[in-house]
Amino acid sequence: MAKSRTAKKGRRAVSTKSRRARASKAATSRSSRSARGKNGGAREDAIALLKADHREVERMFGEFERTRSDDRKRELAEQICAALRTHTTIEEEIFYPAFLEATEDKDLHHEAEIEHAGAKHLIGEIESAGPQDDHFEARVTVLQEMIKHHVKEEEQRGGMFAEAKSSDMDLLSLGQRMKERKLELMGESAEGLDERLPAQARHGGREVRTRFS
Ligand SMILES: [Fe+2]
Ligand SMILES: [Fe+2]
Numbered sequence: 278m279a280k281s282r283t284a285k286k287g288r289r290a291v292s293t294k295s296r297r298a299r300a301s302k303a304a305t306s307r308s309s310r311s312a313r314g315k316n317g318g319a320r321e322d323a324i325a326l327l328k329a330d331h332r333e334v335e336r337m338f339g340e341f342e343r344t345r346s347d348d349r350k351r352e353l354a355e356q357i358c359a360a361l362r363t364h365t366t367i368e369e370e371i372f373y374p375a376f377l378e379a380t381e382d383k384d385l386h387h388e389a390e391i392e393h394a395g396a397k398h399l400i401g402e403i404e405s406a407g408p409q410d411d412h413f414e415a416r417v418t419v420l421q422e423m424i425k426h427h428v429k430e431e432e433q434r435g436g437m438f439a440e441a442k443s444s445d446m447d448l449l450s451l452g453q454r455m456k457e458r459k460l461e462l463m464g465e466s467a468e469g470l471d472e473r474l475p476a477q478a479r480h481g482g483r484e485v486r487t488r489f490s
Contacts, residue, residue: 323372323451324438330364331428338421342450358400361424363462368454373452376437379444385430385437392427397421416451424454 321329325360334357369390377386399420406413431437443450 287326306437315442320449321452321456322448323446323455324448326452326455327368327372327438328432330360332433334360334364334424338417338424339423341417350414350417354403354413357417357420358404359463359466361396361400361420363459365397366462367458369393371451371455371458372441375446376441378428380440382437382440383439387435389427389431392423392430396423396427400450454459460477 284339304456337353337357337360341350341357344350344353373389374385377383399416403413403416406416429436433439
């Protein structure tokens with residue numbers, strides 16, 4: 278019993294020490310958050326980049342709710358699905374693994390992954406069914422609710438972003454990597470969209486950039 282208490286004490290000492298080391302590294306990382314890139318432009322850290330994505334998707338969901346135009350709803354659903362695919366990919370490929378490595382917080386990490394899987398399943402349904410489907414609007418509305426919940430979990434006090442900020446994650450360099458991957462993915466999705474669009478929609482006339490047309 279005494280032995281196990283001593284062992285626990287030892288583990289606590291190590292974890293306090295490593296927490297202090299993380300906090301000190303995090304302070305260094307925070308102080309360089311406003312660092313400038315080679316071209317003099319401000320470099321965006323990982324959290325700022327992901328939060329900007331969240332706001333953009335919220336804006337599109339808001340417009341989807343308000344518009345009465347079926348064409349606009351189609352465009353917006355297409356854009357929301359593409360933006361969410363890109364966002365979840367950069368989180369899963371770059372941010373989440375770095376978060377897990379730095380914090381070892383499996384609970385938050387795994388929960389976020391499962392929420393992504395649920396959202397991606399619904400995105401797949403929206404993309405394959407299209408607005409002719411009687412449940413089109415219901416699917417987009419449920420997706421909006423799922424994303425609202427997920428974004429709250431990431432951004433709230435004690436959530437993933439807050440924990441990332443107090444860890445030793447290099448948020449500036451992660452932000453740079455995610456920005457590059459995001460541009461790559463957006464290029465791929467624009468190319469794919471171009472191939473899917475009928476020639477008539479690609480050249481001339483009112484161009485409705487949606488696979489749902
Ligand atoms: Fe996110
Ligand atoms: Fe996420």
